[in-house]
Amino acid sequence: MLVRRNVIPWAPAALVAVSLLTTSCAGQNDDASTAKPTASASAPHGYVEGAQEKAEQQSRLLLNDPGTGDTRVLDLITGKAQEVSRRAGTAELTTDGRFGYFHTSGGTQVLDGGAWTVDHGDHVHYYRAAIRDVGRLPGGSGTRVRSDAAVTAVTDEDGRARIYRRAELEKAKVGSPRTLPGTHMGVVVPYEEHLLSLTDNGQDAARLAVYDREGKRVASPDAACEDPRGDAVTRRGVVLGCADGALLVRESDGGFTASKIPYGDDIPDKDRATAFRYRPGSDTLTAPAGDRAVWILDVTERTWTRVRTGPVVSANTAGEGSVLIVLQTDGSLHGYDIATGKQVTRTNALLTGASAAGTDGNAGPVIEVDRSRAYLNDPRGRRVYEIDYNDNLRVARTFDLDIEPALMVETGR
Incomplete structure (x- = not known):
């Protein structure tokens, strides 16, 4: 049982009152599964079938005990924890903002956390829906997963990359992936309707390559990154960690540029x-x-x-x-x-x-x-x-x- 102590409202009381939802413990579905809006020709802007749109961000924490495999989803609006399927042997847990990726030696299990935000730049939409098991992605515990609104890129520990359609995951299906050619160092990152990769060309430093979503290389900016580790997608571009600092990759008018952000000093590994x-x-x-x-x-x-x-x-x-x-x-x-x-x-x-x-x-x-x-x-x-x-x-x-x-x-x- 979950108990809340020292409770101080996380959101204005009126909004919390609107957002409090009764949990229905039929499998792993919460209340959104029984309150699906009906599609119509006059569906409101931002309508998503099977989801409820809310006025505030619907944050949830995905929690796992690697020893037992016990997994919970803690709803930060209601303060309630929901039990979901056990995921034993999880070595790492990552997320793309909606889906949780439970990395094990036998593959990556995917859980739809049922809460997400869509940012349209000048405004945002907040959604909550049913918590659902999606399936398993191939690859061991070293597999890395990165997503944008359209695709999910899965890079295994051998540098092979597969691209999955996000729409399939949203339907609780893994779907059939497209394989990205080549061997990739670090991680493949979806960005601005393209895929960024540091490719292994047999030299000391990996070279930056840009692919379209069909897997065709469309640009090769003159940029290299030695021993790539670490990445982040920011409003200013994609940051890739390198031995001598970071590589910042940006898109402008359909073209891609890369610039180094060096440490300034020699930094021990x-x-x-x-x-x-x-x-x-x-x-x-x-x-x-x-x-x-x-x-x-x-x-x-x-x-x-x-x-x-x-x-x-x-x-x-x-x-x-x-x-x-x-x-x-x-x-x-x-x-x-x-x-x-x-x-x-x-x-x-x-x-x-x-x-x-x-x-x-x-x-x-x-x-x-x-x-x-x-x-x-x-x-x-x-x-x-x-x-x-x-x-x-x-x-x-x-x-x-x-x-x-x-x-x-x-x-x-």
């Missing part, structure tokens, strides 16, 4: 940024910089800043003037001013030292950030904390769970 965490839609990225510091990459200004923090378990930021949030090995959260690198706030220990230590991969405490709150999972304590990062890292809500949520991602964003 153990201190380079290899995985980025950030708020979706933000241009401020974070990454561990060794064991006792955090990198801040300002994509707009094209600058790296190294913030010395002490022992780091996880870090993230909402960007745009917000603090850098760091979970340290003592189980406390620390807030740092990104511009000065100075600590400006901290909490008491929220996690025990053993729980804060985490495990290999991303099975352990992480910090998920959206436009108003941050979320921290406590596996040993069987809980998730909701943090108000605009109020000195105040604990706004605590969600007690019946599983150890060692893996966590946020959907609906």
Whole structure:
């Protein structure tokens, strides 16, 4: 049973009242499965068959206990956790904002989290629908999945890439993929109706290649990236992590350009940024910089800043003037001013030292950030904390769970 403590409303009361939905526990379907709108010639703008449009973002947390396979979907509007099918042996859990990808040695299991956001630039639509099993994608635990509104690119650990139609996944079907030619280093990233790849040409550095969605190479910008690790899609373009910094790829008038954002100094391999965490839609990225510091990459200004923090378990930021949030090995959260690198706030220990230590991969405490709150999972304590990062890292809500949520991602964003 899930219990909420220290409850402070996450959204205005009127909106919460509108959004509270009664859970129907028929399999894995929530209320949206019994409230499907009827299509008509006068369907409203933004209509999606089988989904309910809401006034506010419908955030949910996907949670997994790798030891038992127990999986829950925590609805952050209602505060209720829903049990879904077990997914044992999950080594990593990732998301594209709607679907959860449970990476195991035998393939990647896909769960439709039933909440997503559609951004039209000048306005957005928020949706909630049934939580559904989709199926399994081939590839072992090293498989990487990236998506846009039309396609999902799956790159396996051998560098083979398959492209799936997003519309099929939305119907709870995996569908038949199209194979992208060549061998790819890093990950294939859908971007601006194209696919970006760093191809292995047998040399030291991978070369940037741009494909259309049919798999035809349409551009080869003069750009290389040595030992690619880490990627992010921002409003300013796609960031690809390289040994000497980052490669920023941008689209303009149908053409693609690439420019380096170098560290500026020779950085030991153990201190380079290899995985980025950030708020979706933000241009401020974070990454561990060794064991006792955090990198801040300002994509707009094209600058790296190294913030010395002490022992780091996880870090993230909402960007745009917000603090850098760091979970340290003592189980406390620390807030740092990104511009000065100075600590400006901290909490008491929220996690025990053993729980804060985490495990290999991303099975352990992480910090998920959206436009108003941050979320921290406590596996040993069987809980998730909701943090108000605009109020000195105040604990706004605590969600007690019946599983150890060692893996966590946020959907609906």
